[in-house]
Amino acid sequence: MENELAIGIDIGGTKIAAGLVDAEGRVVEEVRRATPGHDARAVERTVAALVAELGAQAPGAAVGVGAAGWMDLSGSTVLFSPHLAWRNEPLRARLEEMVGRRVLLCNDADAAGWAEYRYGAAAGESHAVVLTLGTGIGGAMVTDGVLQRGRFGVAGEFGHQTLVHEGHRCACGNRGCWEQYASGNALGREGRGLLAAGSPVAHALRDAAGGNADAVTGELVTRLAASGDAACRDLLVDAGHWLGIGIANLAAVLDPGIVVIGGGLGSAAPLLIDTAADTYRRTLSGRSYRPFARVVRAALGPAAGLIGAADLARRAPAED
Template sequence: MTPARTGSTAIGIDIGGTKVSGGVVDAGGRIRVRTRRDTPDRSHTPAVVEDTIVEVVDDLLGQAVDAGLPAPQSVGVGAAGFVAADRATVVFAPHLSWRNEPLRQSLGERVDLPITIDNDANAALWAEHRFGAARDVTHAVMITLGTGIGGAVLIEGHLLRGRYGIAGEFGHMQVVPGGQRCECGNRGCWEQYSSGNALVREARTLALANSPMATDLLARVGGDLGQLTGPMITDAARSGDPIARELLGEIGHWLGVGIANLAAAIDPEVFVIGGGVSAAGDMLLGPAQDTFARQLTGRGYRPAARIVEATLGPDAGLVGAATLGAESVREVAS
């Protein structure tokens, strides 16, 4: 890997379902200045989303000058969606209007810097590999638990993107034949059992059944189940609410089921768990580790991968996108 130039900076953009986060990142993975905007919803045209990205880039360039930072040399974009193997085209983004969108070309016509596009989970894993929980590891899997499940794979120190660029969509592995209907159109997908949506769905099911176990959760939202969120359930669990802890334990169990399946297929050294739901910490990871240990193929006769929490938190995608962009520029230059 070509070493970073001393004092160099790059812009990273992380595009999620609700916000576009941006920052100027130095060679050590530190965010020196940052900004954010709301993500235009999928009713808007691709041009509106690109307007938002350009606005973020312009803001960051101005902030870098004001802060006396070295001028950013590249822009890396991490997008929540399917990014083609050319790392230029967003094939499909579920929360945006992108369908076979030539994003690198569109942005390149408006931003006078080299641009790199990648999947947001790939960017997050790269950040954890360079600066976080998977540092000095050559074989790793990143699992991002949010509204759904995203993922990425590191093999021999390189991101595995697949022939068509869509590797790592673990959330749509089938774990329960004929199970819960998924937004992707199939049934029984992993993210229907281990995600923020699954956590909230199960809590609402209890409340709608008038279970006395859901009394505390209902009180937290004034009886309005539409206001119930994953972070609220996690907060209730931290406060000792037994049903909230039980629900997180179930999510953790299904997380362990999926990890055991992935270990059989990929055999990594470490699984890095990120995304908003991972904030539950040991209440989630403890049950996941227990299930993983029980279901790992060849258990007792093979090394078992470690399961660890991501260390860069919500900044991982931004830092990884910037780092991938900067390294792409250096590779071209060399």
């Protein structure tokens, strides 16, 4: 099985990426489609069409599907998806019926984390934590070659550890979650706050947004920071500080050998990662008497999710 091509699919909020992946983690062919809004059935039909397109070149290929949300421990049911109307949805059986072949279902951050462990920045490390930074913060853990999913399959929700008591309200319903301080959404909120306050240091941000605070996003702040704008660089440093504190919390509990930072924001903002690594080293408990985990940038970029989903599908026992 490990010498065969596998099909990996990564369902995102705006696009669905699919690829044929070989046993070395190389994507030999990739196709993309726009995510059809919030219509879960339309998403399933799109996935089936992508499998049919790629499967014509690899008739026996296993299929791995990564999506945001909580999967049950068996990988058969989506307990909850934040972007689509999947609630206790027996998605694996539905997809297998549609595509006519075996399907592995997994969380998208787990898929990306597994890819970095197998082929990327965490290759060769026995205890790895992988963070995916985008609109929020997702994550995965791999220990001694095993993807750690917890007792019920929903481990890795790192972004919802509480960092600030009664802090910013999170979409999860709680306050002060980590992702409210160290994510793309957090950067956008802070940038909008600068414009709304009429801050004179935000002139580049104001010009780029056309004077419209609502047009400020984390992506815009990151782009201006990369071009050298001091105000946006300060916002990235602030976010990196919070990111480092959260990493120190994870390291105190999990004691990894490496922390890999990926996702759209992690890939675009080396200043964020450098600041996070420095803050982590300054705030880790017992820092004078214990080794530090390496904090590094992810290696596989946006294809990590489909690469990991394909490899997990290839390696799954036949009965799954």
